[in-house]
Amino acid sequence: MSEDEEDQSPPPSDLRSQQQQQRPPCSPNKSRNCISSSSQTFPDHVLENVLENVLQFLESRTDRNAASLVCKLWWKVEGLTRSEVFIGNCYALSPTRLTQRFKRVRSLLLKGKPRFADFNLMPPDWGANFAPWVSTMAKAYPWLEKVDLKRIFVSDDDLALLAHSFPGFKELILVCCEGFGTSGIAVVANKCRKLKVLDLIESEVTDDEVDWISCFPEDVTCLESLAFDCVEAPINFKALEALVIRSPFLRKLRLNRFVSLEEVHRLLLGAPQLTSLGTGSFKHDNQSEQEQEPDYAAAFRACKSVVCLSGFRELMPEYLPAILPVCANLTSLNFSYANISPDMFKPIIHTCHKLQVFWALDSICDEGLQAVAATCKELRELRIFPFDPREDSEGPVSELGLQAISEGCRKLESVLYFCQRMTNAALIAMSHNCPELTVFRLCIMGRHRPDHVTGKAMDEGFGAIVKNCKKLTRLAVSGLLTDQAFRYMGEYGKLIRTLSVAFAGDSDMALRHVLEGCPRLQKLEIRDSPFGDVALRSGMHRYYNMRFVWMSACSLSMGCCKDVARAMPNLVVEVIGSDDDDENREFVETLYMYRSLDGPRKDAPQFVTIL
Amino acid sequence: MEGCPRNICPKLLDLIPQGREWYHEENNNTDQEKKLELRLGPPGGYEEDRSAKKNTETRNNNIMKEQTEISSPSKNHLSPCNKANVSHISQKRTAPGPVVGWPPVRSFRKNLASTSSSKLGNESSHVSHINKNGDGVTQVEPKREGMFVKINMDSVPIGRKIDLNAYNSYEQLSFAVDKLFRGLLAAQRDTSSGEREEKPIIGLLDGKGEFTLTYEDNEGDKMLVGDVPWQMFISSVKRLRVIKSSEISSALRFGCRRR
Numbered sequence: 043m044s045e046d047e048e049d050q051s052p053p054p055s056d057l058r059s060q061q062q063q064q065r066p067p068c069s070p071n072k073s074r075n076c077i078s079s080s081s082q083t084f085p086d087h088v089l090e091n092v093l094e095n096v097l098q099f100l101e102s103r104t105d106r107n108a109a110s111l112v113c114k115l116w117w118k119v120e121g122l123t124r125s126e127v128f129i130g131n132c133y134a135l136s137p138t139r140l141t142q143r144f145k146r147v148r149s150l151l152l153k154g155k156p157r158f159a160d161f162n163l164m165p166p167d168w169g170a171n172f173a174p175w176v177s178t179m180a181k182a183y184p185w186l187e188k189v190d191l192k193r194i195f196v197s198d199d200d201l202a203l204l205a206h207s208f209p210g211f212k213e214l215i216l217v218c219c220e221g222f223g224t225s226g227i228a229v230v231a232n233k234c235r236k237l238k239v240l241d242l243i244e245s246e247v248t249d250d251e252v253d254w255i256s257c258f259p260e261d262v263t264c265l266e267s268l269a270f271d272c273v274e275a276p277i278n279f280k281a282l283e284a285l286v287i288r289s290p291f292l293r294k295l296r297l298n299r300f301v302s303l304e305e306v307h308r309l310l311l312g313a314p315q316l317t318s319l320g321t322g323s324f325k326h327d328n329q330s331e332q333e334q335e336p337d338y339a340a341a342f343r344a345c346k347s348v349v350c351l352s353g354f355r356e357l358m359p360e361y362l363p364a365i366l367p368v369c370a371n372l373t374s375l376n377f378s379y380a381n382i383s384p385d386m387f388k389p390i391i392h393t394c395h396k397l398q399v400f401w402a403l404d405s406i407c408d409e410g411l412q413a414v415a416a417t418c419k420e421l422r423e424l425r426i427f428p429f430d431p432r433e434d435s436e437g438p439v440s441e442l443g444l445q446a447i448s449e450g451c452r453k454l455e456s457v458l459y460f461c462q463r464m465t466n467a468a469l470i471a472m473s474h475n476c477p478e479l480t481v482f483r484l485c486i487m488g489r490h491r492p493d494h495v496t497g498k499a500m501d502e503g504f505g506a507i508v509k510n511c512k513k514l515t516r517l518a519v520s521g522l523l524t525d526q527a528f529r530y531m532g533e534y535g536k537l538i539r540t541l542s543v544a545f546a547g548d549s550d551m552a553l554r555h556v557l558e559g560c561p562r563l564q565k566l567e568i569r570d571s572p573f574g575d576v577a578l579r580s581g582m583h584r585y586y587n588m589r590f591v592w593m594s595a596c597s598l599s600m601g602c603c604k605d606v607a608r609a610m611p612n613l614v615v616e617v618i619g620s621d622d623d624d625e626n627r628e629f630v631e632t633l634y635m636y637r638s639l640d641g642p643r644k645d646a647p648q649f650v651t652i653l
Numbered sequence: 654m655e656g657c658p659r660n661i662c663p664k665l666l667d668l669i670p671q672g673r674e675w676y677h678e679e680n681n682n683t684d685q686e687k688k689l690e691l692r693l694g695p696p697g698g699y700e701e702d703r704s705a706k707k708n709t710e711t712r713n714n715n716i717m718k719e720q721t722e723i724s725s726p727s728k729n730h731l732s733p734c735n736k737a738n739v740s741h742i743s744q745k746r747t748a749p750g751p752v753v754g755w756p757p758v759r760s761f762r763k764n765l766a767s768t769s770s771s772k773l774g775n776e777s778s779h780v781s782h783i784n785k786n787g788d789g790v791t792q793v794e795p796k797r798e799g800m801f802v803k804i805n806m807d808s809v810p811i812g813r814k815i816d817l818n819a820y821n822s823y824e825q826l827s828f829a830v831d832k833l834f835r836g837l838l839a840a841q842r843d844t845s846s847g848e849r850e851e852k853p854i855i856g857l858l859d860g861k862g863e864f865t866l867t868y869e870d871n872e873g874d875k876m877l878v879g880d881v882p883w884q885m886f887i888s889s890v891k892r893l894r895v896i897k898s899s900e901i902s903s904a905l906r907f908g909c910r911r912r
Contacts, residue, residue, distance in 0.1 A: 433752075
């Protein structure tokens with residue numbers, strides 16, 4: 043779930059002017075209406091062909107966006123040759139506009155709800171439905187091969203329509219989605235004969251009690267990746283085993299917790315070519331009939347290609363050493379579902395010299411992090427999640443672990459760290475030690491908590507991060523923060539694209555610093571901070587260039603939100619309240635606003651007011 | 654947490670300072686008083702804390718939202734409506750009670766205590782906090798601190814919040830709901846009769862009363878309260894709703910958003 047690059051939609055004005063231009067039919071000898079004067083020497087269609095042959099090699103989204111702005115001809119040809127479309131906000135445009143501009147799309151990446159919806163800050167049924175997209179694309183892109191959705195509501199009917207409409211369909215990736223169940227997955231498994239990738243990641247999948255694994259076709263499959271660790275339903279293991287055996291191209295397999303360790307063992311023996319494995323429940327069933335325990339280590343030893351390991355749900359730590367044979371090759375290790383103590387952890391991590399991505403629970407403690415720092419010199423990404431995610435729980439990790447990591451892992455690029463206490467000194471150290479940082483997300487779980495050694499606000503620490511980490515594009519802040527922290531962000535955070543703020547700042551000035559100082563800001567999400575109308579107004583020069591702004595439990599008035607909506611007609615300004623909204627409430631509960639080429643959406647539920 | 658039950662007498666609650674309200678003082682706080690304030694950091698001069706003073710209004714709003722949803726009386730008591738009035742608070746303790754969506758951990762990561770295997774290989778002191786009982790086994794325990802869920806009632810516009818950890822059985826919950834809404838319901842029904850006749854709200858669990866208690870679980874499904882064991886109910890309930898018994902079938906049918 044790495045973050046995206048620049049947005050693909052151009053500023054609204056371009057598209058509007060294009061809409062006005064209607065191309066009349068013309069004879070081949072006459073050159074068509076085209077701005078580029080160079081087309082005077084060649085017939086237009088020749089130039090178009092040449093351009094098409096060249097532009098089809100352009101892959102990068104940003105390059106394509108740039109190319110499409112050269113002139114109308116390039117716009118048109120680029121639209122014909124773009125095969126992979128990224129839409130960062132499903133409400134920024136309508137499906138019809140997509141199919142009108144891009145004619146030969148093979149792959150769609152679509153994002154829906156804002157991220158704070160993951161934390162219950164938004165009532166359910168807000169929107170972001172896949173239905174209009176799949177029905178429009180079913181008619182326009184019968185050759186569609188890949189769909190990658192994030193935070194989208196997908197129903198079983200949508201999945202059925204997808205399975206029936208796209209005969210060449212190859213890749214379905216659903217991240218943080220909901221609305222469907224195993225019956226929808228069964229249809230996809232059954233009808234998409236060319237399916238290579240079926241990845242269900244962190245999605246809510248209802249158990250319709252359908253044996254979807256058995257629905258895959260009987261002959262050899264094209265499967266390369268199958269991930270269903272989030273499916274909370276038992277599966278037919280025999281069918282899974284048979285599926286793995288007849289999937290010679292399978293490289294990535296992520297099992298859910300209903301697959302036992304013995305079953306994983308059997309799968310591994312039959313699929314030594316795996317490169318990425320998500321184990322199911324990592325516990326041995328003591329009641330099993332076998333007299334001797336299976337040699338789990340031998341199964342792992344046979345998997346010479348495994349470089350990515352995850353799962354470990356319901357872990358019995360005494361079986362953890364079974365993975366030792368593959369540790370030396372691992373580039374990615376995810377222990378974030380496993381409650382592992384430092385003593386169990388250290389022998390494992392000391393063999394993982396090649397590790398680049400490491401996710402874990404804070405149960406490994408500062409001691410475990412020190413072990414990581416000592417061994418994993420190639421580490422690029424670190425995520426430490428809280429085993430006990432409450433504000434006042436004891437925190438087993440602190441600034442000590444973070445400091446150790448910064449000293450040992452100099453190539454670090456991405457950090458997500460949950461803790462209960464932190465110091466400015468550790469952040470300052472990290473800012474100096476890890477210049478490659480592009481993502482820095484620190485969550486000090488106690489709200490408004492200062493540096494626990496000096497008692498000061500965390501301003502200087504975060505200030506150092508934005509100042510010294512010159513490649514920083516994503517930042518999430520926490521702890522006690524004054525306006526000064528935001529002054530630093532505005533002054534130094536010139537590349538920041540995503541900013542996440544909670545329970546921070548003193549006044550409107552804080553948000554003003556950011557809105558006035560961060561020219562690349564695309565995604566802004568703020569909760570429970572004292573920012574009001576003055577701050578909101580100060581960003582009006584930016585909002586058309588941003589993907590979205592989220593502000594909840596701040597001090598915004600309805601009047602000001604209405605003013606913004608009136609002043610910026612291409613901005614959709616949603617005010618979201620809860621069901622039992624008190625009409626006398628002084629402030630807007632939640633503001634979510636985003637630019638849109640097609641005006642306000644028609645599917646807004648009752649609790650959303652579009653100004 | 655404190656023994657004061659939060660669902661009774663919300664107005665009384667407002668008058669009893671607790672948690673951070675001790676530190677929420679008016680503007681005439683002297684330095685002397687400041688030094689006596691309890692803080693998180695080491696004692697001593699905190700000149701720089703003047704810069705750390707915050708607009709407490711938003712936070713006070715949040716605190717009040719956590720405790721009750723009755724808006725005007727509590728709001729006026731603790732938070733002066735004047736935005737410009739920034740209270741001089743230097744240090745903040747964390748507020749009592751959980752806040753929605755904080756810490757920002759997705760729900761499937763929050764159930765680790767119940768789904769992960771309980772035994773740790775070596776019980777070092779580092780992880781002793783994870784072992785809630787001394788016998789080395791982490792238990793599926795309900796959270797000790799308040800577990801507040803929203804509760805609404807048909808024909809009562811104002812919702813409330815109820816601390817489910819204060820009860821151990823459906824009967825206790827039913828009783829609490831009655832106490833919570835009896836007065837409000839009577840106020841709603843009060844037309845021109847002038848007399849407020851407060852009828853007890855009974856039969857919430859057996860379908861025999863005028864109202865029935867329902868809930869929405871973590872999958873978004875609407876269910877009747879009382880079918881599953883109490884602990885299972887506690888672990889999956891997200892919000893409560895008291896509906897008219899006559900509307901049970903339609904409410905439950907339209908409540909499920911899947912399929």
